Amino acid sequence: MARDLKPHIGIFGRRNVGKSSFINALTGADVAIVSEVAGTTTDPVKKSMEILGVGPAIIIDTAGIDDSGELGDKRVAKTLDVIKQIDCAILLIADNTFDESDEKLVQSFEKLDIAYMIVYNKSDVDPLRNSTIKEIQEYTNAPIVEFSAKTNFNIEGVVETLRCSIPETAYQKPSLFKGMIQRGDVMLLITSIDSEAPEGRLILPQVMAIRDILDNDAINIVVKETELEMFLKNSGIKPKMVITDSQAFKIVNKIVPSNVPLTGFSVVYARMRGPFEEYLKGVKKIPELKNGDRILILESCTHQVSCDDIGRFKIPGWLKEFTQKQLEFDVVSGLDEIKKPITDYALVIQCGSCMITRKQVFSRLSDAIEAGIPVTNYGLTIAWMNGLYDRAIAPFTS
Structure with a gap:
């Protein structure tokens, strides 16, 4: 960080x-x-x-x-x-x-x-x-x-x-989990390994979460979603919280007991880096999307695009399937200029923002918020479409 x-x-x-x-x-x-x-x-x-x-x-x-x-x-x-x-x-x-x-x-x-x-x-x-x-x-x-x-x-x-x-x-050092966990708490992190995962290492949000947990004197356990059920059954450990890659929300939700808090990396970042209350309001506009609506996807980094790309392919595909509407999408990477007027969009979806500062996120979204355009982020969008919104935000609102 x-x-x-x-x-x-x-x-x-x-x-x-x-x-x-x-x-x-x-x-x-x-x-x-x-x-x-x-x-x-x-x-x-x-x-x-x-x-x-x-x-x-x-x-x-x-x-x-x-x-x-x-x-x-x-x-x-x-x-x-x-x-x-x-x-x-x-x-x-x-x-x-x-x-x-x-x-x-x-x-x-x-x-x-x-x-x-x-x-x-x-x-x-x-x-x-x-x-x-x-x-x-x-x-x-x-x-x-x-x-x-x-x-x-x-x-x-x-x-x-x-x-x-x-x-x-x-100058303030941000913390993902400060005030939420205590010394010795066991945090279970679910990390998906797909074509977007860098060879031989974890993606930045996962690394930053691991470090933040260590800084809060808690314990990290990291598994893939494919080994989650086996781990919980064989270890008998009840984690304080489970943080999952948003793409694995659906399968992880079926495995993690309902009495264990579950959320996503991107949701955690939404709370720390973004206008969280605006995100919570904005995601609820998804069911109101209409045919022809244009959605702006904001990535905070530039990277090589693959068919597994979460912002460019998966979220647009899932939104079309969930809403059953003909939607249009624009993707803007890094801090590049947004070419179209912000009022052209029915919804703005910001990524987890691990690569930019909190100030940059707020400034990036200020025009949309000022114009009354709903804004939300990747993790909350995926949680909503999987029917897991309430569970995903419970650790931060209860």
């Missing part, structure tokens, strides 16, 4: 305000290309690095918000899309200018509830004027820090303001 322990910090601003020089000064290393030519940074670039006084972080260097032309418009769109991925933003300005493009960024930060600060760069060339401060303060209450990437003037002030601006939630 180290991915969540690193705050995601986006660097924004107009072309040639010194974003790349700022990153180099912030990290104390030449990690970004510096050029006098405006627009050198063309696409968002992620860098994992150590910031003195802050610690490990993911820095995202973006193209200038004032880029122009057809290609420039695309770069600006990508820059704005980065806002959905971050915990904190740094808006760089220079030349005592705070214009419409900067205002547009501030609006985007505030709409998505992103913490942000303003850094006035190149103060060695043109010091920050009181009139500029007043102009900015008429528009935002964000902290303003004067700085020079060339001379490193006030780097301490920049770092301290950044440290105070990053939300505490960006």
Whole structure:
């Protein structure tokens, strides 16, 4: 879960305000290309690095918000899309200018509830004027820090303001089972091995669940669904809880006694990483789907597609069979742009989200939730279609 322990910090601003020089000064290393030519940074670039006084972080260097032309418009769109991925933003300005493009960024930060600060760069060339401060303060209450990437003037002030601006939630270690299990509890994990399982290892949600159980001083037992019945019969062990691969819900439900809590990996992640209450409401819209409805499947990672792919093939097939409706599906991987208007969709189904942060999940789904489009996730969808919804959510709602 180290991915969540690193705050995601986006660097924004107009072309040639010194974003790349700022990153180099912030990290104390030449990690970004510096050029006098405006627009050198063309696409968002992620860098994992150590910031003195802050610690490990993911820095995202973006193209200038004032880029122009057809290609420039695309770069600006990508820059704005980065806002959905971050915990904190740094808006760089220079030349005592705070214009419409900067205002547009501030609006985007505030709409998505992103913490942000303003850094006035190149103060060695043109010091920050009181009139500029007043102009900015008429528009935002964000902290303003004067700085020079060339001379490193006030780097301490920049770092301290950044440290105070990053939300505490960006540092918090998430736990799948904290408060649900105690030292010595036996947790039984059911892991399916199919064509999507990586050769010689488990998939990330299973690995993270195992580690989380160990961190909570509990005991892991891991079996495939094909050995589950034999294990329970021969061992006589009654686990505190059974966590299964969602695809095996139906068969596992028949085997695990009704007095043993049962849920899925994806449902556990829905509780930790996503808007769980929205997911619970959204899944109940499945029976209301109509012929011609379009459904958006959101994967949090990119991977090689197989005929066993859960998001691209299995869930669409199961939904068509369950609803007996002619449904249309779009799949968007990673944090790629959603091409169609969100209002084109009758339902959005998010994966377990093991590869992205909680903040990224909420930002990813914010447009749908704001527009009143039902959202849910893989595990809850599968549980609903198998008639196991109540059992799957019982560990988190009872």
